[in-house]
Amino acid sequence: MTSEANPLVRERFDIVFAEIEATQVEPAIDQLLAEAEAELQAIVALPPGAGATRTKANTLDAFEELGRGLEWAMGIVGHLESVATTPELRAAYELVQPKVSVFSSRVYQHPGLYAALREFAETAEARELDPTHARLLTKLLDAFRRNGAELDDANKQRVADIDVELAQITTKFSQHVLDATNDYELIITDEAKLAGLPESARAAARVAAEAKGVDGWRFTLHAPSMIPLLTYLDDREIRREVWLAYATRASSGERDNRGLIEQILRLRADKAAVLGYESFADLVLEDRMAKRGATARAFINDLRQRTEPFFARETAELIEFRAATLRERGEPAPAELAGWDVSYWAEQQRRALYDFDEEQLRPYFGLEAVLDGMFELVHRLYGIRVEPTDALPTWHPDVRTYRVCEGERELGSFFADLHPREDKRGGAWMNHLITGLPSEGRPHLGLICANLSEPLGDKPALLTHREVETVFHEFGHLLHHLLSEVEVRSLAGTNVAWDFVELPSQIMENWCWERASLDLFARHHETGAPIPDELFDKMIRARNFRSASAMMRQLGFASLDLALHLDFAPRLLAGDEHEPVLAYANAQLQPFSVAPLPENYAMICGFTHLFASSVAYASGYYSYKWAEVLDADAFAQFKDAGVFSREVGQRFRELILARGDSRDPAELYREFRGRDPDLDALLERSGLGERGAA
Numbered sequence: 001m002t003s004e005a006n007p008l009v010r011e012r013f014d015i016v017f018a019e020i021e022a023t024q025v026e027p028a029i030d031q032l033l034a035e036a037e038a039e040l041q042a043i044v045a046l047p048p049g050a051g052a053t054r055t056k057a058n059t060l061d062a063f064e065e066l067g068r069g070l071e072w073a074m075g076i077v078g079h080l081e082s083v084a085t086t087p088e089l090r091a092a093y094e095l096v097q098p099k100v101s102v103f104s105s106r107v108y109q110h111p112g113l114y115a116a117l118r119e120f121a122e123t124a125e126a127r128e129l130d131p132t133h134a135r136l137l138t139k140l141l142d143a144f145r146r147n148g149a150e151l152d153d154a155n156k157q158r159v160a161d162i163d164v165e166l167a168q169i170t171t172k173f174s175q176h177v178l179d180a181t182n183d184y185e186l187i188i189t190d191e192a193k194l195a196g197l198p199e200s201a202r203a204a205a206r207v208a209a210e211a212k213g214v215d216g217w218r219f220t221l222h223a224p225s226m227i228p229l230l231t232y233l234d235d236r237e238i239r240r241e242v243w244l245a246y247a248t249r250a251s252s253g254e255r256d257n258r259g260l261i262e263q264i265l266r267l268r269a270d271k272a273a274v275l276g277y278e279s280f281a282d283l284v285l286e287d288r289m290a291k292r293g294a295t296a297r298a299f300i301n302d303l304r305q306r307t308e309p310f311f312a313r314e315t316a317e318l319i320e321f322r323a324a325t326l327r328e329r330g331e332p333a334p335a336e337l338a339g340w341d342v343s344y345w346a347e348q349q350r351r352a353l354y355d356f357d358e359e360q361l362r363p364y365f366g367l368e369a370v371l372d373g374m375f376e377l378v379h380r381l382y383g384i385r386v387e388p389t390d391a392l393p394t395w396h397p398d399v400r401t402y403r404v405c406e407g408e409r410e411l412g413s414f415f416a417d418l419h420p421r422e423d424k425r426g427g428a429w430m431n432h433l434i435t436g437l438p439s440e441g442r443p444h445l446g447l448i449c450a451n452l453s454e455p456l457g458d459k460p461a462l463l464t465h466r467e468v469e470t471v472f473h474e475f476g477h478l479l480h481h482l483l484s485e486v487e488v489r490s491l492a493g494t495n496v497a498w499d500f501v502e503l504p505s506q507i508m509e510n511w512c513w514e515r516a517s518l519d520l521f522a523r524h525h526e527t528g529a530p531i532p533d534e535l536f537d538k539m540i541r542a543r544n545f546r547s548a549s550a551m552m553r554q555l556g557f558a559s560l561d562l563a564l565h566l567d568f569a570p571r572l573l574a575g576d577e578h579e580p581v582l583a584y585a586n587a588q589l590q591p592f593s594v595a596p597l598p599e600n601y602a603m604i605c606g607f608t609h610l611f612a613s614s615v616a617y618a619s620g621y622y623s624y625k626w627a628e629v630l631d632a633d634a635f636a637q638f639k640d641a642g643v644f645s646r647e648v649g650q651r652f653r654e655l656i657l658a659r660g661d662s663r664d665p666a667e668l669y670r671e672f673r674g675r676d677p678d679l680d681a682l683l684e685r686s687g688l689g690e691r692g693a694a
Contacts (some may be wrong), residue, residue: 284615368460
């Protein structure tokens with residue numbers, strides 16, 4: 001095969017996924033690395049005839065395009081490894097990752113590139129740059145400094161070595177989690193043991209068993225299978241088995257992630273120290289809204305202190321409800337609430353308090369109707385049109401393709417891969433594949449992935465309300481990408497501060513709770529009837545049921561993240577005595593947990609948010625709550641003007657969705673809202689404000 005026949009060597013909009021083979025990965029990446037190296041050297045040397053003058057075109061613009069093909073190809077390979085992995089593709093990805101990591105580290109440490117940018121920064125042209133390109137130049141110079149451009153050669157090499165090692169270890173961590181998740185299955189052959197489980201979950205388990213050629217009902221650790229079991233199944237022993245299987249994933253045997261976690265934390269702390277930072281948190285947060293680890297921790301501690309009284313009350317009420325219910329049945333209550341009891345008894349309590357069962361909503365959330373309603377919503381808010389297209393090849397027959405237009409202008413296209421498969425990782429996410437510039441006729445390309453409930457027989461895929469929120473959330477990220485009008489690719493779309501990036505996604509979830517917007521899509525899949533008023537009222541009354549517990553769960557993850565990177569990692573680096581990472585993590589999480597955590601609890605070994613890539617949400621998990629403050633406060637403006645307000649929607653589009661990182665996010669938010677965000681908006685929405693304490 002010639003290099004030009006390799007589908008990975010040239011960026012293209014209609015990506016031929018079916019033609020991409022594992023054997024093509026290494027030659028493509030090697031060629032693209034060579035091309036990127038030539039691009040780098042051309043910037044350093046200046047092109048012939050430039051008169052040795054640094055200009056925007058030969059320096060800043062050239063740097064912006066440096067390695068673009070390499071970035072695109074690695075994005076495609078990494079994506080396929082997430083949604084259609086094979087042993088061969090996994091091996092190929094692992095083979096090229098170190099090479100790419102070495103090059104990426106060299107770029108931001110290269111003395112010639114750094115000198116070129118600093119030299120350009122001194123020119124008259126640089127002083128007259130428009131605000132977006134001026135911001136790009138400033139951020140690039142800061143990035144060089146944070147990546148060690150001012151270090152001596154030995155320390156530059158140390159940082160580069162760390163980056164390579166982190167890329168390899170975090171990939172291995174992610175693969176261990178995927179394999180451990182897929183390896184587990186529970187086959188139940190006695191239907192009596194399914195007591196309490198909704199019919200939708202039984203049917204899904206039956207289909208899963210048939211797909212594997214076994215009798216009975218098959219359950220896995222994927223969310224659509226596991227969550228209904230833990231929430232509804234009466235059999236406590238089965239709940240215990242599944243809960244523990246999930247809670248101890250990747251914590252033993254060949255897939256034991258404990259040692260990898262310590263290596264990752266030590267390497268991150270080492271990198272921060274070499275670069276002159278007190279902690280990895282301070283390193284990665286410097287260019288985010290929080291700026292420092294201490295600021296993020298103060299934010300989380302503030303929310304924790306405000307939430308704890310409500311959390312204590314909710315926990316006591318749940319324990320008492322369980323004890324009273326068991327007394328009424330004449331059954332003894334186990335000595336204490338266990339992790340596998342919490343979801344089950346919380347659901348029983350919710351039914352008793354509100355006569356509300358989330359399964360009652362499922363018939364109203366057919367996937368097709370949800371998607372159509374979501375597309376209608378964004379049409380009303382932003383004036384855009386989302387329509388199916390068959391113009392794009394996909395990586396699996398189940399993948400949907402759409403394009404987004406405004407009048408005659410095509411803004412972009414996207415893929416939607418929405419159901420679980422064994423060769424696809426769990427969770428839900430959005431990725432950008434191509435960042436274009438629609439104003440110049442270059443559309444964007446992106447994707448959303450999820451693991452939603454599947455269609456069963458002749459029934460459509462019927463979602464839980466939480467799954468509906470998940471679709472809206474990821475589509476919010478996608479809108480941030482597809483509606484970008486920023487002319488600088490690295491500042492466009494979702495390339496914003498990590499604690500700002502969740503605002504466009506989380507604000508979308510609000511429309512899943514409004515009667516007017518629900519009526520766009522929440523229709524019974526058989527009758528077409530909207531959600532009955534009585535059921536809707538129950539849903540709203542139950543919205544903040546155990547909201548303090550949900551808040552504390554997220555605050556627990558954020559606190560653990562910061563403790564690992566601010567406190568535990570420096571001790572690892574210094575070689576000080578320390579407890580095992582599992583014990584440390586569980587001690588951090590226990591105050592935020594409703595039930596005691598068992599000694600072998602190993603949630604951290606599956607915590608892909610923190611350890612599945614070199615940075616990801618490491619030291620940044622707090623950003624979910626940070627952005628939730630922003631989204632609660634921002635949505636209040638939609639509520640005041642009407643949830644379909646085109647005026648507010650247009651301002652949100654123009655000032656938030658379209659602007660990417662072309663301006664400081666705090667400035668953009670203040671311009672949209674007219675002031676800084678109000679923390680009380682989140683507490684009030686969650687029922688945890690002063691009125692909730694009454």
